[in-house]
Amino acid sequence: MDDRAKRIRRNSPGGKADTAKVDLTAVVVAVSNNEPCVLTIGQTDTLPSGPLALEHRSLQSGLRTWVEEQTGHPLGYIEQLYTFADRDRAGAELERRVISISYLALTRKEHATAPSKSSWQSWYDYFPWEDHRAGAPPMVSDLLRPRLIEWAESADDDATRLERRRRAAIAFGFGDRPWNEDLTLKRYELLYEAALVEEAMRGSTLPPPVRGKSMVSDHRRILATGISRLRSKIKYRPVVFELMPPAFTLLQLQRTVEALAGRLIHKPNFRRLIEQHQLVEETGETSTETGGRPAKLYRFRHAVLEEGEVAGAKLPLSRA
Amino acid sequence: MDDRAKRIRRNSPGGKADTAKVDLTAVVVAVSNNEPCVLTIGQTDTLPSGPLALEHRSLQSGLRTWVEEQTGHPLGYIEQLYTFADRDRAGAELERRVISISYLALTRKEHATAPSKSSWQSWYDYFPWEDHRAGAPPMVSDLLRPRLIEWAESADDDATRLERRRRAAIAFGFGDRPWNEDLTLKRYELLYEAALVEEAMRGSTLPPPVRGKSMVSDHRRILATGISRLRSKIKYRPVVFELMPPAFTLLQLQRTVEALAGRLIHKPNFRRLIEQHQLVEETGETSTETGGRPAKLYRFRHAVLEEGEVAGAKLPLSRA
């Protein structure tokens, strides 16, 4: 234990170096009208967040407190995303370092208990290149591809040029590569590195080359982290149901998954999968709101959560 | 931005509540002689760790600095594990909160550059119930099962009793349930909750009911987190190769994976998988050290890392 004391002494010449401000930030997700949304506060595009304080029992309870206070939304399911601590995050003039611990939360818009200054924004306002439900958006090949190639070519040596081209091709599915919806974070980081998004150009007077709303500080990166995590998680854990009403049709469920994944799913295979894993049970009711033949209503079988977390539903994502 | 100011004011009556000490902790893993090992420092069972300081450029670089200084091991592959901030972690008497950010690092023992006070310990010294390579260890059914059932029965109401039994059965594969090696963290947390491990009995004079070395502070929980993460990750990402020498036989590779997973793998299927995904290429050499027919030596095809991270090798874990 005496090296520990030594270490601490070594790094605390003034007794101040070791302290940091800790910020909790939430990516709160809901889906309505087949549109995946994130909760923001104020006029600016800002995620709910606040400093960790001594009265908070834990990180999670601190986060819940902040989000409920700022948005009137009590949170259900939450999971930790990532901890950032870039020193230049809040500008170099700050003496103290800022640690930012981010969480992903899944909820439903109806769960709000109080009106507030918060509002819901579609994911795809911030990431217009991420919605492939109607095929790849034109901007991917018309705008992003040429700009990324330009960026790759601007590298000093051949090796870097090659590597940049390959990274871009993998992330965005250029050439004959498939689109991988899970790579949202990689794509954003690539656009940032290539200085194609507004956040990478702060202080510049030029307009950002790529459309898509930006967010305060590094909140768009945190949102991208949340989207990436959620898109991969829905494939092996039944978390979608956190976003569903108590009773729903199988098509509603499918549309919700499609909204999150940003791509279409083969209907018969999706139903087969859900039934195979016995994720839902019929309520007995039907819904005629869909226009055609009435659809059976289902509810989530909460028992699956207890049955051995192995199951995990892989999604039959269509290649079409 | 003026709610932000308000929030900060609200929680900083003395200007002190918002600061925290940030600790970086590393789970450094290597495999040798078919035994998965973790790097510890000093006499006590302590993971390499140290406070984040202002001179560190980032969390990762701070961690690398600490580990290298304490153990003489430069780190290669690292990934963030989890951020803990339990208030009772360092005892309630502390004014300031401690945030603990943990990382998983993969390396090889040979990479040490300097001798030091650090040493390698087998995972299974800390978690003897996690090694199922020779079948389920007797202690699981002889010791853990009765103790966990006892704990479940001691609950006040029927619902809790049922839920505890089910959680234990899932985590440890009681009854006819399969053993799921990924649940290392859940198992440790369950034993902690049931007060069967030493860490849950600090301050008590009774001997801990379950064998297995304990660690300083919450380091055993952090190690469990690392094992869980690594065990699931080897199934879909080619990270094992970080632990392998430059050239190896397919059986050596298999034994390494088995050491990590704590269970055996079906040999022909394992080879088929590796070849299918073209994870390796022949070096042209062979090794006769294995006793029987000389085995071809292989090296990792680094190109797969660039080829589109989708691939992901699922492991054919044997049920036998």
Next chain:
DNA sequence: CCGGTTATACTCTACCTGAATATAAGGCGT
């Protein structure tokens, strides 16, 4: 009652996975 629309059921094929078996190529003792 007919076409539009959605729901639900069924089929077919390619591929993946678990599992078992067969053959090859070294070392070593007699």
Next chain:
DNA sequence: ACGCCTTATATTCAGGTAGAGTATAACCGG
């Protein structure tokens, strides 16, 4: 040299899963 032990490598087979397409059912509105 021969046979045996050990490990390496190749092949096969059955069951299951995933992708994709097609068929039938039930409601609505004109």
